Amino acid sequence: MKKFTLSFVALTVFAISLVAQVTLPPNGDNQKSEFSQYMGLVKITVSYSSPNVEGRQIWGELVPYGMTNFNVGKSTRQNPSPWRVGANENTTITFSHDVQVEGNHIKAGVYGLHMIPDQTEWIVIFSNNSTSWGSFFYTPVEDALRVIVKPVKSEFNEWLTFNFTDRFQNSCTLQLKWEHLTIPVQLKVPNGDDLYVQKIREEAQGAKGFQGPQFMAWQNWVQAANYCAIKKINLDEAMSWLDTYLNRGLKYYSLLESKSNVLVAMGKQEDAAATMREAIGLSDATVIQIDRYGRALIEQGRFKEALEVFEINLKRYAAHAISRMGMAYGHSAFGDYKKALKFAKDALSVETNSARKAIIESAIKKLEHAQDIN
Secondary structure (H helix, E strand, O other): OOOOOOOHHHHHHHHHOOOOOOOOHHHHHHHEEEEEEEOOOEEEEEEEEOOOOOOOOOOOOOEEEOEEOOOOOOOOOOEEOEEEEOOOOOOEEOOOOOOEEOOEEEEOOOEEEEEEEEOOOHHHHHHOOOOOOOOOOOHHHHHHEEEEEOEEEEEEEEEEEEEOOOOOEEEEEEEEEEEEEEEEEEEOOOOHHHHHHHHHHHHHHHHHHHOOOHHHOOOHHHHHHHHHHHHHHHHHHHHHHHHHHHHOOOHHHHHHHHHHHHHHOOOHHHHHHHHHHHHHHOOOOOOHHHHHHHHHHOOOOHHHHHHHHHHHHHOOOOOOOHHHHHHHHHHHHHOOHHHHHHHHHHHHOOOOOOOHHHHHHHHHHHHOOOOOOO
């Protein structure tokens, strides 16, 4: 990118922009870029033109510290302009939903993104004006939000680049990286879990709520209820989703397991245990599902209940290595390594999968040395 005075470039661009133009490469060969990131259901998109360093001194020279009077548009000595955060037209940032920026609320929408650089801290500006060229028409009365962030030294980046790090369901960090500097901006979704619940409610009224014969969409609502149980949110409504099918007499292991999960989240442990006792007696309860429940009880320190579950599994699936190994875990939890070793060896004698055999063999070695395998 050739170096011209800022006022010359600004005046030239302003004049040209008044005339319809043919399609040519971007001004200064600063290629347009766009980068998007989701936080759960929330989408953030940054659109910008990306200049390169090209051997120049960037901070404090090409990009001055503080504000600049370009003497064009609305840029005057009384109303100086921030940095446009890139080249050419407005750099913009789009939020599909309301979010928090550095702990401050900002509504869904498209914003012009500007910054005021400094050696120790930067001001990041989100402007309601997202359609102007650069920062030449910037005015603070159009600010939607300003936040202060700290610049961080980083590896060298030839091209001005935006990216996202620390990417989680309800938070991430937007980073501007150029030359040896990174400008991080923290973004959060304050109601990300609620957005999913609202999406589920919408889907309940559509095809996903009524798929297949005999309302087989119950599997969707098992997933939805389990989500609420994990997050410990919206538990009464989650139970109502499951009751829609349970009250029709529909009984499947996964359906009752989900009910138990919601009851646990509600703090109703006894009701949850009773529900699971019913679940493991259902015809569709698999050896793996029953074993998984027994192992979960061991993790909770409920060894007696766990052993009872493993005994039910063994009676039902006597020839299966998993049910025999469950008995080994159950007796090991009580410190009865002799009985546990017997069941582990029985499991090894019928196991055919090499990976699972290796796990059992490792457990046998521990039990031979009177070590717990849980």
